[in-house]
Amino acid sequence: MKYAGLVLANLGRNKLRTALTGGAIMLAVLLVCVLLTMPAGLDAFLNNIASNTRISVHNKAGLVYAMPYAFTRKVRQIDGVAAACAFVWFGGAFEEAGRVTFPNFAVEADQVGAVYPDYDVPAQQLADFQRYRDGAIVGRATMRRYGWKIGDRITLRSTVWPVNLDFRIVGEIPNDRSPLLWMNRDYLDEALKAQGRPAGLGIAGIVWVRAADPERVNAIMRTVDDLSRNSDSETASETEKSFFSNFFGSLKGFIAIILLVTGLVALCIVFIAANTASMGVRERAGELAILKAIGFGRRLLFATLLAEATVLSSVAGLAGVVSTIGITKVLHVFAGWNASLGPLGAFIVTSSVIVEGIFLSLFVGMLAGVVPAFGAARKPVVATLHEVF
């Protein structure tokens, strides 16, 4: 500790350079930590939205392939299934631009409430949803986005089916981040028949199943897939968490790329910090020679020079970690009223991210300091004196 004054005084020698180097390290640590929160945040997000009793059943060939609607009834009869509801992607566009800005599905109005009891849609609204063929239940995020309220009438133009449908909003999914819109399957079925498709809808895109008991989820998934084996539409069942995890699989790949780039950025910062440390050592060659001459040993000199780089990067890294916590908290707050931030609001700085950030800054400091410190310390004192005087 008695050398702390010397180390700190040397760090204050060129305040601008110290601040710029520290700032670069802080930003690098901030960047890495924010990105490190993503995998944990994604996991938390999936845990948040996924129930441990819900199962997704879809065509084994992929989500774009449908299953016969009749299969839903078979699933419903499986022992341990509390409820099952067929979902069909409607792909309705609300705005003039014609693009789909929120997910909307045709669902079985009498089943969806039983499959999603955790969505807490009021019973009266679910009853209205069954009563009105043109009824729609909309997530609060979309309601707020377009300024809709219960009782409003809206029109969606399907980008999948050859129909434009008018809806009356009869209920709301009371979740600030829910962008969903559910419409009555029978309404779409009738509209398609009216368009000259006598078979009507006739298919299910995904069948969402709620198990009566989490312990029976695996058995139900096996039974469902056995039921469809060797048919034209073999199914693949998975838990809701697994379904969303696969759904966001591309995001994970994206995160991996970003982490790779961030690692390279961190490496660049190491080189920048090492260059700064080298410049600092070169500028002080005379002073270092004097310190050696008055008795500072090689190890001591190496330690004090290394300490300078490590203290700077540790303080900067700590600032980066604190900033990460601040930024994720701000994102969390913003995501409460801005649904477009999506899962960003769920990102959390875990203790492991904090530890990784601090270790990263220590690593940057030590790696940046070790070469110039070793170079300055290893030369014999007389050689150093000859070089500078």
Place this chain on the structure above:
Amino acid sequence: MDATPGAPLIQIRDVSRRYVRGVDEVHALERVSLDIPAGHFVGFMGPSGSGKSTLLNLVSGIDRPSEGDVIVAGQRLNDLSEDELARWRARHVGLIFQFFNLIPVLSARDNVALPLLLTKLDKAERVRRAETALRVVGLEDRLDHYPRTLSGGEQQRVAIARAIVTDPDLIVADEPTGDLDARNAEAILDLLRQLRQHFGKTVVMVTHDPRALRFVDDAYHLDKGVLLEGEEAARAQEAIRVSAGAAGARGPR
């Protein structure tokens, strides 16, 4: 370090020092032998490249001879490793350089206290001793001043305080007046003489400054790595006295 006044503190025996510079071998010192008694103020003089700084480096344990022995207070310095020499210097030698070489980001007090960091003294004692050393060199009113706010003479006094703060028996000064005006140069030479007179220090100095002859007990002359003796040394000394007289006639710079 045991130093009996009058007994040789430094024994230099047939010392040669050669460097390799590029493809050339430079003979900086050739078979120099010399005893320097404890409590003496000794000056090494000679033209540039004569080997006087090399000899000073050997005496102070900064460098080791290619041949011969350097023994200071019974310790043969040739036998010590680089790290052992560093520890030895920290305990036994106070060093003063031409360009002061203070740490610009430390106050005068902290600069002087630097060598004490290598001891086991606590902070309060380090500060007390640093202030005492600054009082000895007449800078008790500059304790918190940074080097940039001190004159050249004051900076050299701080460097001298740094050299004496560990209470070494041997003080080694390399051109201590080389960067000072005449008045400050004399003051520094007088200060070094007082360290010998009042504190019994052995002072070994390298200088070009002819004024130094008035302050030292013994002056040694080197030329091309060889220690001059007899008539050669007398002639060199006379030449310096003449140049000192001429400098005195011109008055202080």
